[in-house]
Amino acid sequence: MAPNSVKVGNAEVLFFNDCVNDIDVTKFIPGVPAKFWADYPDQVRPNGMLVKPINVAVFAVITPKHTVLVDSGIGPVPFEQFPHLKGNMLGKMKRAGIQPEDVDTVFASHAHFDHIGWHTVLRDGTLTRTFPRAKYLIPKLDWDAIYDPQKFIHARKPKDTFQPAVDVLLWSKPLLDRVVAFGNYDLTEDEQDITPELKVMATPGHTPGHQSLLLNSRGERMFFMGDAIHLPIQFDHPLELGAADVHQRESAKTRAKAVKWIEKEKVIAASPHFPDPFGHIxxxxxxxYWQVLK
Ligand SMILES: [Zn+2]
Incomplete structure (x- = not known):
């Protein structure tokens, strides 16, 4: 069984799954002929559904001076468009000894609803920040895209904009409005240092501002890929376009680059959606193949 926590130098990374979701690969990566998936019976069923459902997960990175949450999952309230999904990661976090007030930074790889769902919570009937002390970090280009889509999505890349995925991104606006209302947030850009050990690496395309994070502690590294790569089956054909990506061609290029880099650098990667979150290529x-960390 894969571990739920991994030591990276002086840091510890913990994994908390918020919920699982079934995916139909033929809809998620629609350009691939069905017969292609027959070569991956360990991952894709003949009907196109994944053998193991995807996770919607959160990572906590504990360094000597910081407790950073990488994404916050789907959240406690079933989302209007996905009423069957409801998260339970907060209870798991508390049972592992991390209280909401211990978290000093909440980083979002991107502004999709399944990555910022626990940013706020209803407590005793009042909406409040789930992590009261934390600075909430949102990628600047996702922010720009959600608050001015005409300018930042359509005008910037008119030939590489997939409208259904834009619509999904805009579902997040009410969630971001709450983050704004409570304050103590910041916008992140490429190569920004989040802590001395954590650096932003821009991986755009899935959303305009999508960002991965590189943890480097005492020469040991972990790459939090976010949704730059959604599924291990994308390793062999990263350039196939994904139906969830706002800028599909840019996302494909980012994915191909990330896959190559992870393989070449032999870096441990962490995925919020892979059925097994920690591994190497x-x-x-x-x-x-995704070699799961043992
Ligand atoms: Zn996602």
Whole structure:
């Protein structure tokens, strides 16, 4: 069984799954002929559904001076468009010994609803910040895109904008409005240092401002990929366009670059959606596999 926590230098990374969701790969990556998936019976069923459902997960990075949450999951309230999904990661976090007030930074890889759902919570009938002491970090370009989509999505990349995915991104506006209302937030840009050990790496395309994070502690590294790569089956054909991506071609280029980099650097990667969150990319007989951390 894969671990729920990993030591990276002086840091500890804990994984908390908020909920799981079934995915139909033929809809998620629609350009791939169905027969292609027959080569991946360990991952895709003949009907196109994933063998294991995806996670919607959160990571806590504990360094000597900081407790950083990487994404906050789907949240406690079923989202209007996905009423069957409801998160339970907060209870798991508390049971692992992390209280909401221990968290000093909440980083969002991007502004999708399934990554910022626990930013706020209803407590005794009153809406409040879930992590009262934390600075909330949102990618600047996602912020710009949500508050002025005409200017930042359509005008910037008119030929590489997939409207259904824009619509999904805009579902997040009410969630962000709450973050604004409570204050203590900041907007993040490429190469920004979040803590001495955590640096932003822009991985745009899934959303305009999508960001990954690189943890580096005493020479040991972990790459929080966010949704730059959604599923291990994308390793071998990263350039296939994804139906969840706002800028599909840009996302495909980002994915191909990220896959190559993770493989070359032999870095441990962490995914909020892979069924097994921690692993490496390894190559066996020319094909790339997700080798789960043991
Ligand atoms: Zn996601």
């Amino acid at each position: 390894v190559r066996v007989q020319g094909r790339r």
